[in-house]
Amino acid sequence: MDTALLFQSSHLVPGNVDKSKMFLGMDHSKVYVEHRPRYTDELFKTIADYCKETNPDLNLAVDVGCGPGTSTIGLAKYFQKVIGIDISETQIACAPKDIPNCEFKVGYSDKLPFIEAGTVDLFCCGSSFHWLPQKETLAEADRVLKPGGTIAIFGYDFPCCDIPEVEACLQSIWTRIFSFAPKEAAPALERFRGLELPYPGLIRNDEMKLQMNYTVERNIEFLRVHTLSTCLHGEAHPTPRLFGRCC
Numbered sequence: 001m002d003t004a005l006l007f008q009s010s011h012l013v014p015g016n017v018d019k020s021k022m023f024l025g026m027d028h029s030k031v032y033v034e035h036r037p038r039y040t041d042e043l044f045k046t047i048a049d050y051c052k053e054t055n056p057d058l059n060l061a062v063d064v065g066c067g068p069g070t071s072t073i074g075l076a077k078y079f080q081k082v083i084g085i086d087i088s089e090t091q092i093a094c095a096p097k098d099i100p101n102c103e104f105k106v107g108y109s110d111k112l113p114f115i116e117a118g119t120v121d122l123f124c125c126g127s128s129f130h131w132l133p134q135k136e137t138l139a140e141a142d143r144v145l146k147p148g149g150t151i152a153i154f155g156y157d158f159p160c161c162d163i164p165e166v167e168a169c170l171q172s173i174w175t176r177i178f179s180f181a182p183k184e185a186a187p188a189l190e191r192f193r194g195l196e197l198p199y200p201g202l203i204r205n206d207e208m209k210l211q212m213n214y215t216v217e218r219n220i221e222f223l224r225v226h227t228l229s230t231c232l233h234g235e236a237h238p239t240p241r242l243f244g245r246c247c
Ligand SMILES: C[S@@+](CC[C@H](N)C(=O)[O-])C[C@H]1O[C@@H](n2cnc3c(N)ncnc32)[C@H](O)[C@@H]1O
Pocket: 023, 036, 064, 065, 066, 067, 068, 069, 070, 071, 085, 086, 087, 088, 091, 107, 108, 109, 110, 125, 126, 127, 128, 131, 132, 133, 227
């Protein structure tokens, strides 16, 4: 291996982070678009098929904490209309504008006054549920969902690699980074295992994989834009301070 990641722990500033700014900033959002993993069609098809069991028309999906549309775009293939909502103006500014059945709005997951009660087939939280005010967001989901509507909550945990040396390197970096995670990140890292939802028909699927061809450089970018690296920096945009190179 001629490249390795060097972790400069002297720059860690855990606990010094304003969460309302964690996803703000054009730099953060642009790198987010380019380097966060894309979800698979298998995921969106599984969700759509589940929704269809009770509401076959798939008229409307709402994606809260949509980021720059990472979790929204794949739904557009299955739902007649999808509305992506995010509190971060820069995430929404970076969302695509050329998908006719997708609309993006700056807003709060628990306050959706522009959505009529009982009109939504799917309430989607892609890698976002752990950051949201959960009780209030679920109350808003109950208001906007049609009878028999679906709530989908998903995310991913540590990336892994099938090259053992790279895998060892990745695991040591991620383990170190996650040791500084704010408490909000824990449910996602535990794959929402402790989450109890008061709904019938609850299913979980731990089998799906996100498979990607990542170069070392891309991995560095992904680490830099990862939410937790923001916590370490205590600022909203990625900077090179956390990472270096060695031979
Ligand atoms: C980890 S990102 C996930 C983005 C995207 N859904 C994905 O799957 O990559 C979490 C997003 O939730 C947004 N967010 C955090 N709190 C929110 C709230 N109360 N209402 C709406 N969006 C929120 C953040 O701005 C951020 O873009």
